[in-house]
Amino acid sequence: MVTTSQLSFSYPGRAKISFPDISCSEKEILLVLGTSGVGKTTLLHLMGGLLSLQEGDISIKGQRLAAMSAADRDRFRGRHIGIVFQQHHFVESLNVLENCLLAQKLAGFAPDKSKAIELLDRLNMSTLGNAQIKNLSQGEKQRVAIARALMNTPAFILADEPTSALDDQNCHEVLHLLQEQAARANAALVIVTHDNRLKEIIANRVTLEKS
């Protein structure tokens, strides 16, 4: 269960951006829509605990982000929030499996190889565990990114523009994948996007507007 209340943020020398309150329960999908420049990335980073809160609060799994120190927030993010970025960044020196295990290690969990293999298997990536990241296609990278986000069974999955670069068929596939995995992990799924195609599929949505 993820809720935001009274969130607003301002960059130095820029107008304050106020965000509508958002709520997303377990196994639920919420679409956060908006055109460029309305603060989608800012909201995503605030909700992901990547950016310090200025005003308002975010509650994830009953824990308030505003009450956490920076170090606490790092740890909390690693353990409870899975983020799938639009650009797929990996540790290049590690292979697919090791990248997944790194997520557990950095969150302070014991690496569980069988879980990583099971996740990759579920995403039809079972043969690529030992592959180098640089040899993967974009679609494969996205799947690994999803697998990695799920490694710690997060309560909250945040996806940043997961479909905007994809054609219609792949768009549906990825969306389905995210939906399915979030449901299996009992996680709340928030997708931040400007991809209007998703509007037709997901009813539960919030649209950000210029304030």
Place this chain on the structure above:
Amino acid sequence: MNLVTLAWKNSVNRPLNLLMSIILFALGVGLISFLLLVNQQLKDKFDRNLAEIDLVVGAKGSPLQLILCSMYHIDNPTGNIPIEKARPILREGHPLIKTAIPLSLGDNYKSFRIIGTNHNILPLYDASLAEGNLWQKDLDVVIGQSVARETGMKIGSTFHSSHGFADDEDLAHDHASFRVTGVLLESGTVLDQLILTNTASVWMVHDHQEAMADSTQGSHAVHGHHVGSEKDHPAHDNSNADLLSHPDKEITSILVQYKSRTNFQALNFGRNINENTDLQAASPAIEMNRLYSMLGIGTDALYSLALLIAFVSALSIFISLYKSMKERKYELALIRVMGAGRSTLFSLIILEGLFLSFMGWVAGLIISHGAMQWLSVYLLEDFRYRFTGWLWLPEETWIFLFSLALGLLAALIPAIQAARTDIHTTLAEK
């Protein structure tokens, strides 16, 4: 998958950068360590062979050459001196001199020098017999431990010497055959690589050779005379008095120990010889210090060069890491997204710097010790001095710490930069 393995994998992920850093680092570290190895072993050998010898008296020439030849047995003699001229030094009861040991050089066996001398040379170097007896008769020899090991000679072995100091079959003396009567314990001094006999034996093989050279017309008189004299004097008593009974003969040099080093007259003794006689007196302490200071300029320059290379290599590690910070900024941000704190990123980069310097250190050590070992073969052939690469000097622990410190220093700024990674701005850039 812990931080150390991650740092390791990151280090080896860019092989060219890695190679460049390691090679530079290894050159710096290797050169320093190699210089230490050579210097230490050379100084050690020189010091052991000082043997509390206060003065070396020989023919006029280079004093350093006289010392190197008579004490270290690595240079040629400055010439020979007639016993008559050396009488004041060799006679018993000199007020200043405790011991005066005559040396006669001129022959070798498989490039081990044969030295005609007396039994007093053993206590001078704290040497003692491993087996057998000291030389008693002409052509009896006692061999050093290295000689025994490398020629395989044992008590009772006989051999023919060759003229000069380099092993040369053509210069072999055919007639006189030396016989081994004793083998010395390893003393770590120059005696290990010498063949010791009495002075008369050296004369014998040499007079014989001169006689052969002169006697194309069949003048075998000298030869005959010598065989005769051997019969007349079956055992030279090895004393200096015995030498003095052959005033027309020559020796190469005399090792002198004073009764008291601080005696005022002793201090002037060498100068008197140099100014008032045809002989030359050289002080080992002064000459060796002169040699060290001459070598010192060269080694100092090499040390400076090595230090410079070490710092350049640290700079190369720094640049390599610093560049990779830019290439890896998303990666670093991602590591933070996955729950790592700033200190984790800091440690990661520091570890990478340490890995690079550690690998450079290992490579440097292999280079220096390997080179020393490789070179020791040639040093043994040329100088009969035994060097080894399989030696760990206490200073090398400092080199290790110095290497890690350099790695740490090189990684510090990139590590701070990594710790400052702002996830939001990095990821918002896209």
